[in-house]
Amino acid sequence: MVIKKSTVSEYRKRVCAAMNYIDANIDRNPTLEEIAREATFSPFHFHRIFKAVVGETVSEFTRRLRLEKAACRLCSKADVDITKLALDYGFSSSQNFAKAFRKHFDMSPSEYHNSKIGNKDSNNENALSLSACYNTSVFDDLLISERTNTMNAEVMTLPDYNVAYVRKLGAYTKEVCGQAIEEIIDWAGPRGYLINGQVMGIYWDDPDVTPPERCRTDACVTIPDGTPSDDKAGINIQTITGGEYAVCHIEMLPNDFQGAWKDAFKWLVTNGYECADRPCFEMYHNDPKTHPEGKCIFDICIPLK
Numbered sequence: 677m678v679i680k681k682s683t684v685s686e687y688r689k690r691v692c693a694a695m696n697y698i699d700a701n702i703d704r705n706p707t708l709e710e711i712a713r714e715a716t717f718s719p720f721h722f723h724r725i726f727k728a729v730v731g732e733t734v735s736e737f738t739r740r741l742r743l744e745k746a747a748c749r750l751c752s753k754a755d756v757d758i759t760k761l762a763l764d765y766g767f768s769s770s771q772n773f774a775k776a777f778r779k780h781f782d783m784s785p786s787e788y789h790n791s792k793i794g795n796k797d798s799n800n801e802n803a804l805s806l807s808a809c810y811n812t813s814v815f816d817d818l819l820i821s822e823r824t825n826t827m828n829a830e831v832m833t834l835p836d837y838n839v840a841y842v843r844k845l846g847a848y849t850k851e852v853c854g855q856a857i858e859e860i861i862d863w864a865g866p867r868g869y870l871i872n873g874q875v876m877g878i879y880w881d882d883p884d885v886t887p888p889e890r891c892r893t894d895a896c897v898t899i900p901d902g903t904p905s906d907d908k909a910g911i912n913i914q915t916i917t918g919g920e921y922a923v924c925h926i927e928m929l930p931n932d933f934q935g936a937w938k939d940a941f942k943w944l945v946t947n948g949y950e951c952a953d954r955p956c957f958e959m960y961h962n963d964p965k966t967h968p969e970g971k972c973i974f975d976i977c978i979p980l981k
Contacts, residue, residue, distance in 0.1 A: 685910040690715040691729040692843050692912055694722075695892070698738050699880070702745060702953070705766040708734055730845075732890075742766055743780045744885045745953060746773070750789040751884070752951060758785050827936070829924040829943045834977065837916040839876065839896035840864065840903065847888035848879065856895035863909050864897040874898040878916065878957040896957075916957060922949055922978040927971050930964065940976040952979040 694715035698706065711734060712722035727733050732740070742765045749764075750756055762773030777785050842859045846852040857877070864870050880892035896916070905913045924940040944951065959975040967973070 685907045687725060687729055688843075688910065689905060689907060689912045690717060691726055692914075694726060694734075695730070695737070696914060698734075699741065699955075702738070702742055703764060703766055705738070739776065740780070740886075740890070743777055744881065746777070746785070747781065747788060747885045748882050750785060751792040751882075752945075756785075756789055761785070826927045827924055827939050827943070829922060829940070831949070831980065832921055832923045834918045834921050834923070836918040837874070837876070837896075837898050838901055838903070838913070839894075839916060840869070840899045840905070840911050840913055841878070841894040841896040842910060843912070844893045844895075845889065846891065846893075848883055848891055848893060853877070853893055853895070856893055859910070860895040860897055863906065863911050864899075869897050869899055875960045876916070876957050877960070878955050880955045917954060917979075919952075920980040922947075922980055924976040924978070925973075926976060927973050929970060930972055937976065940978060944978055949978075950981045952981045954979040 694711050694717075697711055697714040708723060709719045712719040715722070717725060723734050726737070730737055746761055746765045749761055758773070759770040762770045765773070767773035767776070774784055777783075777788070781788055783791070840860065840863070842856045842863075844852050844856045857875075860875070861870070864873060864875075874897065876896040876898070878892075878894040878896060880894070881890065883891055894914075896914075899913070903913065905911055922940070922944050924936075924943060926936045926940075928936060956976065956978050959977060961973040961975070962971075964970055964972045
């Protein structure tokens with residue numbers, strides 16, 4: 677009998693699928709068996725494999741994600757119904773939610789809300805845009821001076837995007853984002869996917885809420901339907917869900933990505949839109965090293981309810 681061996685990249689691919697499934701179904705607490713089935717693992721050993729790759733058990737990851745999504749909601753709205761919020765994120769009661777929240781954040785949901793509202797006007801504002809990693813040697817020589825952002829925003833209906841991606845866990849820094857974008861570009865370029873493909877970056881977590889070492893970044897490129905994953909290269913496939921998005925078109929020197937995210941979310945709030953519980957992403961439209969002024973041209977895309 678020949679025993680099939682799974683490579684490290686194959687494990688990572690399937691665990692990424694499990695993480696995505698948990699994220700998409702966070703409101704209903706999917707069972708361990710259901711998650712394992714989605715990732716094509718045997719439930720018997722799945723929790724051990726998940727912890728070996730992610731550093732948390734499935735239950736620890738799920739609970740943290742639920743609490744962090746609830747915390748983001750507390751940050752984004754002036755008036756929040758705590759009981760409804762608890763039920764929306766799979767807690768059986770506001771009391772259970774408050775107990776878990778205090779244990780995780782060392783304060784009650786109301787205290788957290790009061791400490792954040794009015795002081796936070798962006799989501800992912802500490803993220804380093806992946807567009808800044810196309811040619812870091814050029815950017816390192818640029819003077820960090822006054823803000824140079826220009827932004828136009830509108831609500832658009834975006835399609836589903838079939839993408840190949842590289843996922844990194846860690847703080848949104850040049851090192852983490854740069855490695856992700858370098859790997860996806862090196863893989864996509866020789867295969868011709870950069871000719872007509874769209875390069876994108878997904879930020880799954882809010883660095884003001886999620887511990888930096890747990891933040892998830894995906895560097896992506898759109899690919900034709902039916903393109904297989906490349907387990908040897910650590911390249912996986914996923915779909916970015918389309919729908920209504922606030923699309924904020926940015927042109928800027930790479931000196932104020934925090935400001936770009938802040939402007940995008942200020943526009944969202946000012947115009948009365950509410951963010952859906954799906955990740956924001958960036959869509960890149962140029963290679964800054966070819967721009968006469970070294971500018972990054974990209975869209976910040978925020979999913980709407």
